[in-house]
Amino acid sequence: MKKVTIKEVAERANVSIATVSRVLNNNYPVSKELKTKVLKAIEELDFQPNGLARCLKKNTTHMIGVVVPDIANPFFMDVGKGLEGVVSKKGYVIILCNTDENVVKEYNSLKTLVEKRVDAIVLSTCNSNNQYINDIVKKGVPLLLVDRRIKGVNTDVIVNDNYGSSYMLTKYLIQNGHKDICIVNGSLSVSTGYERFCGFKAAMEEFGIPIKDEFVLNGNFKAKIAYREIKKLLKSNKRPTAIVAANNLMAEGIMEALQEENLAVPDDISLVCFEKIRNQRLVKPKLTYINQNGFLMGEKAGEIVLEILENKSKDKTRKIKEVILVSDLIVKESVKCLK
Amino acid sequence: MKKVTIKEVAERANVSIATVSRVLNNNYPVSKELKTKVLKAIEELDFQPNGLARCLKKNTTHMIGVVVPDIANPFFMDVGKGLEGVVSKKGYVIILCNTDENVVKEYNSLKTLVEKRVDAIVLSTCNSNNQYINDIVKKGVPLLLVDRRIKGVNTDVIVNDNYGSSYMLTKYLIQNGHKDICIVNGSLSVSTGYERFCGFKAAMEEFGIPIKDEFVLNGNFKAKIAYREIKKLLKSNKRPTAIVAANNLMAEGIMEALQEENLAVPDDISLVCFEKIRNQRLVKPKLTYINQNGFLMGEKAGEIVLEILENKSKDKTRKIKEVILVSDLIVKESVKCLK
DNA sequence: GTGAAAGCGCTAACAT
DNA sequence: ATGTTAGCGCTTTCAC
Numbered sequence: 001m002k003k004v005t006i007k008e009v010a011e012r013a014n015v016s017i018a019t020v021s022r023v024l025n026n027n028y029p030v031s032k033e034l035k036t037k038v039l040k041a042i043e044e045l046d047f048q049p050n051g052l053a054r055c056l057k058k059n060t061t062h063m064i065g066v067v068v069p070d071i072a073n074p075f076f077m078d079v080g081k082g083l084e085g086v087v088s089k090k091g092y093v094i095i096l097c098n099t100d101e102n103v104v105k106e107y108n109s110l111k112t113l114v115e116k117r118v119d120a121i122v123l124s125t126c127n128s129n130n131q132y133i134n135d136i137v138k139k140g141v142p143l144l145l146v147d148r149r150i151k152g153v154n155t156d157v158i159v160n161d162n163y164g165s166s167y168m169l170t171k172y173l174i175q176n177g178h179k180d181i182c183i184v185n186g187s188l189s190v191s192t193g194y195e196r197f198c199g200f201k202a203a204m205e206e207f208g209i210p211i212k213d214e215f216v217l218n219g220n221f222k223a224k225i226a227y228r229e230i231k232k233l234l235k236s237n238k239r240p241t242a243i244v245a246a247n248n249l250m251a252e253g254i255m256e257a258l259q260e261e262n263l264a265v266p267d268d269i270s271l272v273c274f275e276k277i278r279n280q281r282l283v284k285p286k287l288t289y290i291n292q293n294g295f296l297m298g299e300k301a302g303e304i305v306l307e308i309l310e311n312k313s314k315d316k317t318r319k320i321k322e323v324i325l326v327s328d329l330i331v332k333e334s335v336k337c338l339k
Numbered sequence: 340m341k342k343v344t345i346k347e348v349a350e351r352a353n354v355s356i357a358t359v360s361r362v363l364n365n366n367y368p369v370s371k372e373l374k375t376k377v378l379k380a381i382e383e384l385d386f387q388p389n390g391l392a393r394c395l396k397k398n399t400t401h402m403i404g405v406v407v408p409d410i411a412n413p414f415f416m417d418v419g420k421g422l423e424g425v426v427s428k429k430g431y432v433i434i435l436c437n438t439d440e441n442v443v444k445e446y447n448s449l450k451t452l453v454e455k456r457v458d459a460i461v462l463s464t465c466n467s468n469n470q471y472i473n474d475i476v477k478k479g480v481p482l483l484l485v486d487r488r489i490k491g492v493n494t495d496v497i498v499n500d501n502y503g504s505s506y507m508l509t510k511y512l513i514q515n516g517h518k519d520i521c522i523v524n525g526s527l528s529v530s531t532g533y534e535r536f537c538g539f540k541a542a543m544e545e546f547g548i549p550i551k552d553e554f555v556l557n558g559n560f561k562a563k564i565a566y567r568e569i570k571k572l573l574k575s576n577k578r579p580t581a582i583v584a585a586n587n588l589m590a591e592g593i594m595e596a597l598q599e600e601n602l603a604v605p606d607d608i609s610l611v612c613f614e615k616i617r618n619q620r621l622v623k624p625k626l627t628y629i630n631q632n633g634f635l636m637g638e639k640a641g642e643i644v645l646e647i648l649e650n651k652s653k654d655k656t657r658k659i660k661e662v663i664l665v666s667d668l669i670v671k672e673s674v675k676c677l678k
Numbered sequence: 679g680t681g682a683a684a685g686c687g688c689t690a691a692c693a694t
Numbered sequence: 695a696t697g698t699t700a701g702c703g704c705t706t707t708c709a710c
Contacts, residue, residue, distance in 0.1 A: 392703035
């Protein structure tokens with residue numbers, strides 16, 4: 001990187017570096033005459049201020065770190081887009097980190113972000129250990145949990161009503177006459193996974209339907225694992241009449257497994273899930289699912305982050321916010337009525 | 340952000356800040372005794388060095404800017420993943436920017452990246468104007484073009500053989516007896532769009548098949564636009580026997596349009612495209628397509644970037660590299676044989 | 679092996 | 695309105 005600095009601009013324009021800085025930031029009066037001279041010098045030298053030096057001095061980077069478990073998941077992509085839309089208007093940029101549901105990767109990402117001195121962190125954690133997160137919060141880095149909460153952390157959080165929507169989804173199956181329902185869970189150490197399982201159990205219990213151990217599978221939110229688990233289940237002779245996938249990716253894996261086993265949805269087996277699958281409109285049959293509005297979640301997250309950032313100096317005793325978004329059950333054509 | 344600095348660590352450990360720095364970087368001899376004292380102080384204060392100051396001093400950020408037209412496109416996601424896998428091993432992190440095929444967004448992203456002093460930029464441009472890119476190159480920021488080339492820019496470039504694969508794809512249709520072939524182009528001011536159209540034309544001409552104007556559509560690489568254009572085409576009475584989509588997203592839009600018009604692929608109309616569509620394995624019918632290996636492209640890009648970065652000081656007169664990857668035609672079930 | 683001090687490029691208080 | 699100057703937090707010569 002060639003180094004044309006503010007100093008050279010100042011020399012060329014025959015002014016002090018302070019004047020150049022003032023022109024650059026446009027926050028102090030500068031005479032028209034000097035201003036044009038400076039701008040001309042900037043133009044001629046193709047000068048671009050060093051953001052690093054600027055940030056170091058100002059102690060703010062206008063960067064927001066976003067850490068999500070899977071950037072390829074349309075849900076998290078929506079969250080990112082919603083967030084970006086809101087904060088970019090205020091001049092913030094986003095550093096997006098992918099953790100692949102991997103705790104170590106998450107740790108490294110967070111560490112890097114803190115070192116880069118991002119102004120805030122938006123995190124959808126795959127961890128159940130709050131140690132490092134608390135360290136960050138203690139350091140005074142604004143941190144917002146999205147989609148996934150974690151115990152023992154005192155920060156703002158914005159999540160979906162996973163328990164309620166899981167209950168609703170399961171109830172829908174039950175009301176369609178299903179009893180042998182299989183659930184493919186996400187990681188139970190992650191709040192969304194746990195809450196969705198709890199909602200499922202609650203509905204089953206309420207209707208007095210026993211949950212069979214062999215119908216409780218774990219897919220860790222990943223298509224491949226869900227695929228494998230369902231394959232394994234189908235190899236045995238136990239076959240459920242319906243499957244609940246605790247997220248979209250696992251639903252995709254499950255569909256593939258069913259397809260390979262020549263089982264039709266919903267004729268042979270019903271399938272419902274959380275969130276939209278990719279290319280939802282082209283995949284047959286269309287799945288009945290819980291519609292999580294990731295975009296809205298991202299926007300809300302952006303608003304909260306901005307609120308924290310803009311009031312940071314003023315108001316040290318801001319109250320923690322907990323936002324719970326309610327999701328809808330979207331009924332399509334993947335559930336067979338058994339009654 | 341609370342500020343525990345190297346100075347406080349030094350005070351607590353009763354050493355100079357230079358010693359702390361040496362411990363931190365582990366690049367100069369420090370006695371065991373002092374080292375432990377320093378590490379203890381770092382631990383107790385939960386000190387984390389300020390990356391900004393570090394980068395400012397060292398004049399390197401270990402950040403690589405990646406600018407792509409669509410982060411939601413699995414192809415570019417693969418590129419990003421391949422790249423990340425390679426460069427992260429050398430301690431680089433990636434800043435991912437999305438341009439939505441928007442020239443202004445691309446400009447802003449590039450500007451921000453330069454200001455943030457990224458060590459290198461990997462760009463898949465949606466622009467045909469090389470002005471700003473040349474400005475960046477002139478400043479000495481290593482820049483690598485991926486997937487899309489641009490005239491008049493003297494940088495490394497890594498692309499697919501779009502012309503050749505488009506020719507191959509079109510020829511495949513022709514050999515299956517198709518003559519009324521419609522092409523939905525991407526932006527022709529982008530190299531991939533242009534080259535794919537040229538390959539298409541070459542094949543048609545070679546077999547003496549006239550290209551009908553009404554069968555040359557423009558979808559700007561976007562699903563929605565392709566959807567709209569195909570809908571419009573079908574409303575008229577002209578109907579092609581086959582459609583070539585110049586990328587995956589447009590193929591998705593086209594499938595949706597065909598579906599709505601109750602046209603079956605391939606019975607009523609054949610469809611082929613570039614790149615895999617999302618959830619390719621679940622969408623029926625499986626499309627015949629050109630398999631672009633985004634992951635490999637990303638890895639190659641990472642290697643080139645590292646090569647540039649690691650030889651930067653030594654070798655000022657490095658030769659520009661041009662890598663052309665060859666793609667395969669993957670035959671599935673979306674083309675009807677008319678002979 | 680260790681410390682003092684200069685300086686990376688910039689901003690902002692302080693002078694004038 | 696403009697210039698001078700002291701840092702922001704760190705690395706790295708240069709002395710010792």
